[in-house]
Structures are given as structure tokens and as C-alpha cells.
Amino acid sequence: MSEDDRRPDPATEAFVTHRNLLFTVAYEMLGSAVDAEDVLQETWLRWAAVDLDTVREQRAYLVRIATRQALGRLRTLGRRKESYVGPWLPEPLLTAPDVAEDVELADSISMAMMLVLETLAPTERAVFVLRGVFDLGYEEIAEAVDKTPAAVRQIAHRARAHVAARRRRGVASAAETRAALGAFQRAVETGDLQNLVDLLAPDVVALSDGGGIKQAMPRPTVGAEKVARLLAAGVAAWGPVSTLEPAQINGHPALIVRIDGEIDLVVALRVDDGVITGIYTVRNPEKLTRMDRETAVSR
Structure with missing residues (x-):
């Protein structure tokens, strides 16, 4: 042959x-x-x-x-x-370390950004992704979404403004996120409530997705003290057989929590100005099936 x-x-x-x-x-x-x-x-x-x-x-x-x-x-x-039962979060992806080196790609697939994209209408989301992330031309996007190039320009402008009003104040570097994650992990493992509060922004938001299969918060929790108490109670419920394993999730440092060696949940953070402003916990087992292998993403 x-x-x-x-x-x-x-x-x-x-x-x-x-x-x-x-x-x-x-x-x-x-x-x-x-x-x-x-x-x-x-x-x-x-x-x-x-x-x-x-x-x-x-x-x-x-x-x-x-x-x-x-x-x-x-x-x-x-x-x-x-x-859907309770808050919906994107399916987390275990990604290779080099994904974080492409800052724009990592930001575009972060849990925080994916939730912002959820607030766009379907065509707006498509235009924003194709133009803002993948840099396709307006003519190419127009063919993909069955609009004129002029309409696509207007949609892109509207989508960018919508996202800008809701996105992070500044993209935290991988080093900043790792530092925040390490401090967060230590505070969680030691149960130090005050250290937890100090790591969290006053208006921090915590979301938990159990999909009606695993116990999770039925609605977002807002505020540093409320979130810290909730986290401390959650860690106490995990018991001594739990382990917290740092990993790259959606291009950013995150934690995989195992109980008796089995993945129970994934915790991703949003970090702004050195403090944690968002905590996203996925427990729905149907969304954790890819945690045993890296998923290749690219632009």
C-alpha cells in the first residue's frame, strides 16, 4: 500500500x-x-x-x-x-496547561464568560463568538447566521456592548488565579472562616449546579460572609475522605474534589482585582464525565 x-x-x-x-x-x-x-x-x-x-x-x-x-x-x-432544576452551569472541561497561555481563548471558555454568553440571544451569541473569539469576517459570519453583513455588524456591536457591561473588570493572570486558588484551598481545608471571608469580594456570588441529581444550592448565594459559611458547612459535610486536587478547568486553575477517590464536584473561581468574585460548583454527575481526560480546544 x-x-x-x-x-x-x-x-x-x-x-x-x-x-x-x-x-x-x-x-x-x-x-x-x-x-x-x-x-x-x-x-x-x-x-x-x-x-x-x-x-x-x-x-x-x-x-x-x-x-x-x-x-x-x-x-x-x-x-x-x-x-432545569436549580442554577445551570456550563459543563466543565479539563484542559491542557497550554490553553492558559492563549489568554483570549482561556477567557472565552471560562465559566464566568460562558455564563455571560448565556445572557445573549442565540444569533447574538453566535456573532459574538465568531467575531470576538475566532475573528471571522462579517461576510463569513453573515453566511453562517443567514444575515446580511450590515446586520451582522450591528449585532456584533450590540453583543460586544452587552458582554462588556457584564464581563470581568480585568482578566486576571493565571498566576493571580493560582495564588487565589491556593489561598482558597488552604482556607477551605483548614476551615478558617475569617481567611475565607478575607479572600472573597463583598459581593461575591456562589452558584452550584446539581441538576436535580446531587444536592446543590437551589439559588445563587451572594455576600462574603454567607458564602464563607456555606463553604465551611460544605467542607464539613465532605468529611475526612475528601481530597482537593488542583486542575486546569476551562483554561483556568480550579479544584476537583474527590470523595472516596471518586470525583464529586468541580470548583471554578472568578478572580477580579486579587479577590474572588465568583465561585462556580458543578456537582451534576452528567456534566463530570469528561474529567478523566483533557479536552482539546483551539482557535
Whole structure:
């Protein structure tokens, strides 16, 4: 068998080349790795039927297919979230350390940013992700969302303003987040309530996603003292068989909590100006199935 015979066909080769990009686009639009993988399957089926001789730019064409599939699924997910038990958080991803080196990519998939994206309408979310994160041209985005380039410009402007009003005051460096996480871990492990309070912003918000399967806070908890007491009570409930394991989650330092060796929850933090302003705890076991392997993301 010759080397040419062993090479994948051009359609497969193009899809594999851009797979991580397509997954990241779908994940940022959906907040669900499971649904993003389904979008990839649908994208492949449509891509495999395309006459490649008619495709001018394969990357843009693939992104267009994936975006359209994600938009359709996003509307379905919206109906599903309406009946979700308790706060909904994105499915956390275990990511490689080098993801944090791409500051814009890491910020775009952070828990905090993913929650901001949830406040956008589906088309606004698609335009913001494709323009702001992946730097696609307005003409390419227009084809993906079935709008004119002029309309896309207006949508992009509106989405940027919406996100800017809700996003972090300044992106904390990986070193700042690691330092805050280390101090947070020590305070949690020692049960030092005052140290916990000192680490938290006065208006810190804690969210917990159990999906109706695991016990979790039914609504957001706001305020340093309330959140600190809640965390202290949670740690006491874990017992001596729990371990806190630092990890890279969605491009940022976070903690994986194991009980009897099994993953029970993931804790991600939002850090602004040296203090913790957001704590995101995912306990829903259906969202923790990828914690045993790194997920490749790219721009």
C-alpha cells in the first residue's frame, strides 16, 4: 500500500484538521461538551456530502456548517434549561496547561464568560463568538447566521456592548488565579472562616449546579460572609475522605474534589482585582464525565 493510499481522503483530512476549532465554536455556543460533540457529528455528515471543488475556504465553510447546527441545538437547549432544576452551569472541561497561555481563548471558555454568553440571544451569541473569539469576517459570519453583513455588524456591536457591561473588570493572570486558588484551598481545608471571608469580594456570588441529581444550592448565594459559611458547612459535610486536587478547568486553575477517590464536584473561581468574585460548583454527575481526560480546544 502506497503512502497516498494510507492518507485520509481530502474531506476527512480537512475535518480532522479543524476538528478542535469546530468543537470549541460549538462548545462556546452551547456550554455543553456532549451537545458540542453531537454538533460535530452533524457537521461531519453534511461536510461529507459537499463537493469540495465548490468550496473556496474549507475552514470558513466548516465553521458555517457547525454554527448553523449549533444554532438549531441552542434553541432546543433553551427549552431544556427552562425545566432545569436549580442554577445551570456550563459543563466543565479539563484542559491542557497550554490553553492558559492563549489568554483570549482561556477567557472565552471560562465559566464566568460562558455564563455571560448565556445572557445573549442565540444569533447574538453566535456573532459574538465568531467575531470576538475566532475573528471571522462579517461576510463569513453573515453566511453562517443567514444575515446580511450590515446586520451582522450591528449585532456584533450590540453583543460586544452587552458582554462588556457584564464581563470581568480585568482578566486576571493565571498566576493571580493560582495564588487565589491556593489561598482558597488552604482556607477551605483548614476551615478558617475569617481567611475565607478575607479572600472573597463583598459581593461575591456562589452558584452550584446539581441538576436535580446531587444536592446543590437551589439559588445563587451572594455576600462574603454567607458564602464563607456555606463553604465551611460544605467542607464539613465532605468529611475526612475528601481530597482537593488542583486542575486546569476551562483554561483556568480550579479544584476537583474527590470523595472516596471518586470525583464529586468541580470548583471554578472568578478572580477580579486579587479577590474572588465568583465561585462556580458543578456537582451534576452528567456534566463530570469528561474529567478523566483533557479536552482539546483551539482557535
